Amino acid sequence: xxxxxxxxxxxxxxxxxxNVNVEIKKGECVAIIGPSGTGKSxxxxxxxxxxxxxxxxxxxxxxxxxxxxxxxxxxxxxxxxVYQNFNLFSHLSVLENIILAPVKVKKxxxxxxxEKAQKLLxxxxxVDKMHSYPDELSGGQKQRIAIVRAxxxxxxxxxxDEPTSALDPTMVGxxxxxxxxxxxxxxxxLIVTHEMNFAREVAHRILFMDEKGIYESGTPxxxxxxxxxxxxxxxxxxxxxxxxxxxxxxxDLVGMNARLELFCAKYNIERKKIDNVNLALEEMITxxxxxxxxRPSPPNIDITVEYGDVDKTIEIEIxxxxxxxxxxxxxxxxxxxxxxxxxxxxLFIVKNISSSIVYKxxxxxxxxxxxx
Amino acid sequence: MNIxxxxxxxxxxxxxxxxxxxxxxxGLKTTLIITIAGLFLGTVLxxxxxxxxxxxxxxxxxxxxxxxxxxxxxxILLLLMLLFYVVFARCRMEAIYVxxxxxxxxxxxxxxxxxxxxxxxxxxxQVMAARTLGFTKFGAFYHITLPQAGEYARPVxxxxxxxxxxWTSVVGYITIADLTRVINSxxxxxxxxxxxxxxxxxxxxxxxxxxxxxxxxxGRKRRxxx
Numbered sequence: 396x397x398x399x400x401x402x403x404x405x406x407x408x409x410x411x412x413x414n415v416n417v418e419i420k421k422g423e424c425v426a427i428i429g430p431s432g433t434g435k436s437x438x439x440x441x442x443x444x445x446x447x448x449x450x451x452x453x454x455x456x457x458x459x460x461x462x463x464x465x466x467x468x469x470x471x472x473x474x475x476x477v478y479q480n481f482n483l484f485s486h487l488s489v490l491e492n493i494i495l496a497p498v499k500v501k502k503x504x505x506x507x508x509x510e511k512a513q514k515l516l517x518x519x520x521x522v523d524k525m526h527s528y529p530d531e532l533s534g535g536q537k538q539r540i541a542i543v544r545a546x547x548x549x550x551x552x553x554x555x556d557e558p559t560s561a562l563d564p565t566m567v568g569x570x571x572x573x574x575x576x577x578x579x580x581x582x583x584x585l586i587v588t589h590e591m592n593f594a595r596e597v598a599h600r601i602l603f604m605d606e607k608g609i610y611e612s613g614t615p616x617x618x619x620x621x622x623x624x625x626x627x628x629x630x631x632x633x634x635x636x637x638x639x640x641x642x643x644x645x646x647d648l649v650g651m652n653a654r655l656e657l658f659c660a661k662y663n664i665e666r667k668k669i670d671n672v673n674l675a676l677e678e679m680i681t682x683x684x685x686x687x688x689x690r691p692s693p694p695n696i697d698i699t700v701e702y703g704d705v706d707k708t709i710e711i712e713i714x715x716x717x718x719x720x721x722x723x724x725x726x727x728x729x730x731x732x733x734x735x736x737x738x739x740x741x742l743f744i745v746k747n748i749s750s751s752i753v754y755k756x757x758x759x760x761x762x763x764x765x766x767x
Numbered sequence: 768m769n770i771x772x773x774x775x776x777x778x779x780x781x782x783x784x785x786x787x788x789x790x791x792x793x794g795l796k797t798t799l800i801i802t803i804a805g806l807f808l809g810t811v812l813x814x815x816x817x818x819x820x821x822x823x824x825x826x827x828x829x830x831x832x833x834x835x836x837x838x839x840x841x842x843i844l845l846l847l848m849l850l851f852y853v854v855f856a857r858c859r860m861e862a863i864y865v866x867x868x869x870x871x872x873x874x875x876x877x878x879x880x881x882x883x884x885x886x887x888x889x890x891x892x893q894v895m896a897a898r899t900l901g902f903t904k905f906g907a908f909y910h911i912t913l914p915q916a917g918e919y920a921r922p923v924x925x926x927x928x929x930x931x932x933x934w935t936s937v938v939g940y941i942t943i944a945d946l947t948r949v950i951n952s953x954x955x956x957x958x959x960x961x962x963x964x965x966x967x968x969x970x971x972x973x974x975x976x977x978x979x980x981x982x983x984x985x986g987r988k989r990r991x992x993x
Contacts, residue, residue, distance in 0.1 A: 443899060472901035482896035486915050496900035499910060541896075548900060 396421045396456060396583055397442065397552065403450035404437055411437050413607040414451070421551075424584045426594035426615075429604035430630065435587045438604065439554050442585070443467075443474045455552070472500060475545030475553040479560045481537040483529040489516075489540050490525045493547045501548065508547070515543045519573050535566030539573050546577065553577070555586040571597075591634055595619055603627050637700040641680055642693055648677065655700065662702045664709070671748045671767050672700065672709055678741035679713055679722075679763065687717030687761070708750065711765040719756040777962045787953050794949030795970065797863065801935045801945065804867040806928060809874025816879035817886070831879070839876040844937045846873055851941040866938045870931055877927050885920035886912065925982040929975045936971075946970060 397419040404412040411434040419425055427435045440446040442453060444460045444467050455474065458465045484492050493515070494508040503511075516522045519539040529537055538558055545553055558574065559567045571593050578584055578597050588594050594601060595615040603611045603618055603626075611618065611627045622628045637658040639651050652673050659669045680696060688694040696715040703710065722742050745765065746752065753764040782788045819831035838846070847869045855865050889912050897907035939948030950967040954960035 445895060445899065468901050468903055471899050474899065476896070476899040478892060478896065480892060482890070482892040484893055484897070484911055485890070486911075486918065495910060496897075496902065499906065500901040544896075544900070 396423075397585075398454040399442075399451070400454075401451035402438075402441060402448050402453060404434070404441055404446065404448045410607055412441070412448075415608045417602065417609055417612075419583065419585065421583055422581045423600060424578045424582075424598050425586070425600045425602060426598035427585060427587045427602045427604060428589070428591065428594055428618075428630075429602075429610070433604045434607065435604050436556050439476075439556050439585060439587055442554060443471055443476060445476075468500075472548060473551045475548060475550035477538070477541050477545055477553065477555045477558050479557040481529075481534075481541045481561070483537055483541055483544070485529050488526050488528055489521070489532075492529070492540060493544050496544070497547050512543070512547055515546055518576065519543055533566060534562045535569045538562065538566075538570045542570075542573055542577070550582070552583045552585070555584065555588070557587050557589065559588070559590055591619070603630065605630075635701065637698075639698040641684070641696040641698065644684055644688075644690065644694060646680070648680075651676070651698075658700065659702075664702065668709065668767060672711065675711060675745045675748060675765055675767060676700075676713075678745050679711075679765070682722055682739075682741055683713070683715055683717065686720055686722070687715060709767045711763075711767065713763045713765070715761050716759055717761065719759070719761050721754045721756070723752055723754065777959055781953060781957050781959055781962050782966070784957075787957075790944075790949050790953065791946070791966075791970075794944055794946040797938075797944060798932070798935050798946040798974075801863065801866045801870060801938060801943075802928075802932050805870025805874055805935075806931055808867060808871025809878050809931075812871060812875035813878030813882060816875055817882040820879070820883055821886070835876045835879055838872055839880070841873075843869065843873045843934050844940060847938065847941055862938075862941045862943045865941060866935070866943055870935065873934075874927065874931055877930075878924070881920050881923045881927060882916070884923070885916040888919045889915045921982060921986060925978060928978050928982075932974050932978070933971065 397417075399415055399417045402412055402415040403410070415438065427438065429435055437446055441448045442455070442460075444453075448461065453460050455470050458470055460467060460470055484495065487495060490509065490512055493512040494505065497503045497508040497511070498505055513522065513525070516525060519542065521536060521539055521543075524532060524536060524540070529540070532540065542558075555574065559570050562570060567590065571590065574584075574586070575593075575597055586594070586598070598615055601613060601615055601618040602609045603622075605626050611622065611624045617623075618627065619631055622631050637655055639654070655673060655676070656669060659672070676698065680698075683696055684694055694715070694717065696713060696717075699712040699714075701710050701712075702708075722739070723746060749765045749767050751764075751766045755762045755764075782791070816831045816834060819827040822828060847866065850869050851862060851865045893911050893915075894907050897911045898904070902910065935945060936947035938945050939951065944952075947967060950963045954963040957963070
């Protein structure tokens with residue numbers, strides 16, 4: 396159905412895609428994942444010639460889309476596309492949005508198109524909004540309408556370009572549910588997404604993109620549970636960890652806390668533990684910034700938080716390249732331990748809430764591992 | 768009582784006596800003809816300039832840009848005099864045609880800018896979405912870009928229309944008996960300029976108001992669909 400041979404694409408001097416080869420069969424649902432800026436969306440845009448590619452061939456149902464003799468509009472009629480920011484026609488009502496292309500491009504009689512639109516709106520339970528205008532809808536509703544608009548053309552292939560990236564977290568679910576229900580109907584689908592759980596559940600095949608092409612591909616199980624190549628392994632691992640880099644004395648503590656909370660929420664970690672992790676991180680960063688780095692040279696602290704499913708502990712790893720001081724060996728802390736000098740109260744607290752602290756210093760790199 | 772009868776007297780002297788009101792009506796007609804014909808010419812030319820601006824040809828883009836810079840920066844009165852006393856001086860074209868051409872040329876530069884701005888404010892993502900649904904380039908322009916750009920342009924275009932109406936008051940310089948000139952000459956005859964100037968202002972105000980009504984009616988029609 397879709398066959399890509401040696402596809403290359405560059406912007407100016409920057410090569411984004413190089414020698415991409417892939418074949419997608421009818422009825423297959425393929426999820427495209429990978430880090431930002433690795434050409435996932437560009438790849439999708441090349442498939443329906445929204446971006447012209449520089450090298451290689453793209454065949455849709457056997458038609459070479461870069462061939463001048465191919466009527467690209469006819470090819471596109473069979474390829475629906477759903478965008479990150481919906482792109483609904485703002486001057487038309489929901490119904491007009493849906494039937495515009497069927498009536499004007501496919502020349503279907505209006506009554507028939509309206510009937511079909513109604514049926515599709517029932518599927519996404521938005522019949523009530525038929526006469527509303529896009530600016531009266533929520534993001535999730537807009538995206539569901541955009542999906543219906545694509546489906547109203549009876550496409551054989553549907554391309555989704557990060558369909559939930561512009562949505563509030565509360566609205567992601569309703570859009571994914573709609574995509575899921577269409578996936579069950581056997582449409583050929585390509586979905587660029589950052590929703591890993593969704594990709595794992597709905598896709599038959601995962602394409603992991605990096606290094607200007609498809610870096611690794613396989614079934615969801617192969618990619619998420621048994622990745623073979625290093626970047627895939629790192630990517631999948633990163634999904635399970637929280638990473639933060641402190642590179643300024645005035646780093647965004649509130650922002651970091653908020654992101655950490657989101658991470659913890661994914662694993663249903665109890666409130667008290669989250670507070671403790673936040674507290675330990677804040678104290679350790681403050682201590683390290685004050686004692687191991689000297690202004691104005693910028694600090695460099697890498698933080699990794701990982702949740703162990705088995706023993707329900709949270710492991711914090713802090714790596715920095717400042718002075719190698721083991722905070723838990725300094726005299727003052729020992730004194731504090733005895734209830735004496737309370738200068739290092741912060742470290743004292745960290746010591747009390749953690750179950751183990753390991754300090755290592757190698758080649759000018761200092762590493763703390765704190766378990767909570 | 769005295770003031771009231773004074774006004775009554777002025778009204779009779781200035782507007783009724785010697786069929787002055789007929790002269791004023793004919794001046795109004797001239798003003799309207801120049802405005803409407805000039806606007807029409809300006810819109811057609813403006814659309815052409817706007818199309819040239821978006822064309823692939825460097826030369827056409829250059830012509831469009833320089834035209835807009837030069838004509839928009841030239842006072843309409845000087846343009847009018849240039850056309851009447853220099854360009855069309857030999858062929859003895861009727862002054863009113865010269866005025867229509869001048870306002871068409873001048874209006875085109877403003878209207879082209881309005882159209883450019885309106886087209887730019889249409890979300891390119893929506894055009895892209897139309898293309899992926901199978902619309903041709905023209906189809907996407909006709910069904911998506913045009914109606915939205917029209918909506919953006921409406922209030923600014925209305926302004927341009929009112930501007931042209933008011934600027935037509937200078938055509939008296941090239942011998943045309945438009946509303947302003949008629950009022951001026953009646954005032955000179957009756958030696959009561961205040962009353963006539965006041966009348967003239969009111970007529971121009973009414974024209975501006977009528978323009979506003981026409982445009983908001985067009986807007987309401989569109990919004991009624993919602």
